Amino acid sequence: MTTKTYTLEELQKTNPVFGQQSFDNHEQIVFCHDKESGLKAIIGIHDTTLGPALGGTRMWNYQSEWEALNDVLRLSRGMTYKSAISGLDLGGGKAVIIGDSKKDKTPEMIKAFAKYVDSLSGRYITAEDVGSTTEDMDLIHTITKHVTGISKELGGSGNPSPVTAYGVFMGLKAAANYKYGSDNLEGKKVFVQGIGNVGETLVKHLTENGAIVTITDINKEKLEEVAKKYNAKIYTGNDLYAEEMDIYAPCALGATINDDTVNKIKAGVIAGAANNQLAVENVHGKILKDRGIVYAPDFLINAGGIINVFGEIVNYGQDEALKRTENIYNTALEVLHHAKEKNITPQHAAMQKAEERINKKKKENK
Ligand code: NAD
8 A cells, every 4th residue: 555645734735634525524533553453444423413323344455545534434424314314313433444354354453443443432333334244243242332233143133234235125116116107127127236245135136026137246256156046147248337227226336426437327227235326426416317317315225234233222123124124115205206396416305304304403402
């Protein structure tokens, strides 16, 4: 990793933390370093108005520390909106660990991270994300109680991904209903980008409901496995965005709707699990709107996982979590209709709905 060295004068101009575009009034950012285990992590606490900041820990091989900081800021902000619009008494937070989860992760590193989580005394509660597993959460649980997504054997709710996938499926159906006048997916061409924990289960729901599913992933083995299991097609072209399709479901990483892709996209609906799909919310969200492409806000439709882990805090089981997750269908339809009525983007409409709840609570707290 290359890290640029700044002079004090340059640093003052750069405003690397408070001046970041993604900073958006975060309450607290914690930089965690443990020399012995090699841990380098950042915890972002965006807003705790509605409750403790809950959000997963992403371990990713970031190209630079700036990229990691920007990612955690964007992700923790997204969590604030996600919990607020889902009616959960939770704030928004997220953590990133810098490194390759397949090569660099060690139990010592995860335990060192857990100590940092514990030091925040419950202001931040962690869970799984890309690059972290239920086993990691179980290990964190040996150090701190401020962790969710622990295994069922330890009294937790287990891997949240199947519930996330169910919620994405509900949101995707709502967006299809809005765009095509029916949520029947029979014969609809759907491209799923990323067939990991969430993407694979989404493929299952889609194929069971008659959609014609094409999949893409950088993991070739997994592609073969999922294609065979669910009778999905493997994408062999070199420009997914320009393909003819009804629905594009981004389920890998964020910012795939950007300057390079936004004008090529031929799908009528975009609905997927990835966080922060719009590289720049108001720019790319607006272009989609102008092009008549229905975008189902990511933080709304991928909330199944957080709805599931919230059950560990307030004591509800998976049946209740699934019932609440099913409601994503109604909320997504409501948001899409509201956006049309007000002539704003669905992202904007969903954010307004979340902010209304936060602002109401702020007033009550005064
Ligand atoms: P995962 O790591 O299990 O799966 C991601 C998949 O995307 C992997 O198979 C990976 O190989 C693939 N991938 C990475 N880069 C790619 C690329 N350029 N093109 C195609 N495929 C690529 O992660 P997950 O848990 O399935 O989560 C997927 C997305 O959904 C992430 O953005 C995550 O933040 C978001 N999300 C997940 C949950 C959850 O409950 N797991 C909840 C909310 C949001």
